Amino acid sequence: MNSSSGKTYMSTSNSSAGWKAGDAAADQFPVGLRVLVVDDDPTCLMILEKMLRTCLYEVTKCNRAETALSMLRENKSGFDVVISDVHMPDMDGFKLLEHIGLEMDLPVIMMSADDGKHVVMKGVTHGACDYLIKPVRIEALKNIWQHVVRKRKNEWKDFEQSGSVEEGDRQLKQSEEADYSSSANEGNWKSSKRRKDDEDETDDRDDTSSLKKPRVVWSVELHQQFVAAVNQLGIDKAVPKKILELMNVPGLTRENVASHLQKYRLYLRRLSGVSQHPSNLNNSFMSPQEATFGPLSSLNGLDLQTLAATGQLPAQSLVTLQAAGLGRPTGKSGIPMPLVDQRNIFSFENPKLRFGDGQQHVNNNKQMNLLHGIPTTMEPKQLAGLHHGAQSMGNMNMQVASHGSQSSQNNPLLMQMAQPQVRGQMLNDTSLGHPPRLLSPMGQPILSNGIAANVSTRNGIQENIRAPSYNPVSQTSSMLNFPMNHAAELPGNSFPLGSTPGISSLTPKVAFQEDVNSDIKGSVGFLPSYDIFNDLNQHKPQNWELQNVGMTLDASQHSNSLQGNLNHAQSVLVQQGFPSGQVNGQNRSATVVSKAMFSSGDSTGHVNVQNGNQHLNSLLVDSTVRIKSETPTILYPDDFGQEDLMSALLKQQDAIAPAEHEFDFDGYSLDNIPV
């Protein structure tokens, strides 16, 4: 393994461990493979260490996930594979998994005494390359080197082809590989493996010349640019080559972009959550028109998340979220379910308002820009301004921040959903004016979805978070889909988001545009989105966008139930694909989040989650997405609530089945959000 330099595969002797590939030793297990073991149980840790040593691996053990992450960060190429327990006190194993996947891209093997199908499935969807059931036997450990080889091989291949990520399911590639492992992954991959065959764009291989590629660190800015580019191109058309061109970053190779795109897509997919039931999602979303948020509201962020995570996220919630936020007049079936909407979220590309309702615009106006790839970080004020006239923002309602409550426009992210048109105004006035309305109606479902709500709503509405008020708001930006628990209620008035009060600050998060300062966390930032929504709801759906955005993003933090949801959503969104799930931290430096979301305003695309539908971008998505994109690096658990949202969304996405194709965000936009 050549772990040391990142992708140099095949240069077996590169790895510091001097892994002998191909020779006799490799038949059994490669000597010197550098393994990092993370488990809070000291007994297991001791046994594993001894077993791995017996396999002639180089072992480093760690009993806390945080420690492991910092170790990995300090020395990105210091390890070849990570083995982690699922249940740990300081951080969920899956979160760690996401982080590692996003930041270091190392193969991660999960293990647990829990052999329940859903847990194993979770491992699969989060990108684990294998899943071991405890008690672990040494035989199981002997073969873990295959995952390293496989990954390298894929990277290398990817590198060469660099086109394969088009599908968006490329991520699966690796997962697919994992498929062959003996663990429980087996069979799970079938669904995820989708397009693996298509790959091979064989674009020009600009980078292929040098197999060795130094690892690229996807900073927030870089990610924002990436998201912006993706949004600009449209999630379906986002090819690494073009993205690379758009980004115009010296030193960045197409291969880097390709692999990042893969992850992004996976992330989006996860956001949309319940990928498993793509149909459900869509359907549910579509129907959202009915303020079904009711159910959503019950979904407190947590529920949503859980639901989303388990793919159970009731399509309804998504739907409701969507409905709420989406208000899509067109009832986009494509609304990529909250979870699924990840794509939507990212699909800022179509900022066209998926938000449809324009309500979303509120954010859109300003935000839209943000979302769209235009790295215009809309400052809060801008957002506000945008809203007014911004409608045109179209895509990025995200910045709803202007929503009154948003204060920091954090919401915009959510709102950003491209609803430039209509919402524009909404957001400005209403959102701003309205204190944290947690777009609960939409939010709720959304939040619960983990963000899927965001996503989902976004699908059409991109508004993502608006959810709560979607009903009323849905018209506007319904996107807000915030999982805001409150979501259902929004009938246009201050979002019932339940705890909206907290939301007022939603914007903070949303303020991505500005870099949301730290609020994004949901407490203020996102949740504020609720406010925005509330405001929006009242006024016009447009506000939603921002609100939702904020809410979803920050929502996580806010007391509002939405918050919880939002957080997830946000995190999910924020994560854009980076499951870092950290977003929930809400405290995440809003900036980060905002960044992610904003990736520049125009990048609303962040949200665009690759879904072709992109409409997800609707505010919710946008904002959240933004956050994510911005902070791809930031995803670290500590900060974003959004991340959580994002992760939530991602999870949902999984459940929802990549709505990529489904989301047709166009109609979705915020219009639905009854503000």
Next chain:
Amino acid sequence: MERNPLRRQLQIMRKSLFDQGYLDEQFVQLEELQDDSNPNFVEEVVTLYYRDSARLILNIEQALERKPYNFHKLDAYMHQFKGSSSSIGAKKVKAESTLFREYCKSGNGEGCMRCFQQLKKEYATLRKKLEAYFQVARQAGPMETACRPK
């Protein structure tokens, strides 16, 4: 049959632990990891297990004192405990843990309590037996693993 009386005794003790269901295959995995560089590996692991799991037992006990029971928490603790116990091959203890979790899932507080008492008994019994076993093992010397049945 071992000529050395101590080793013979050790073999008998070991066999009985397996036959009576106190230990399972996982314990053999541990034994196989033991080598010259770690001649007392198994004993070290078991010692670590008892030390660490004592904390979990205490947590569960305290949780069982608070009514109404927080089944979710109890289940979480037990999940941890079960993972630990299974990694050293504590068969009976693991079985009781599984049962306890079943009771938790079905919200059967009485069942949980009863099961836990039984679990503690098994846990203590195993500890005594293993302590005796290791004592003989130390006396018998490093060759004790010579004829370990597979």
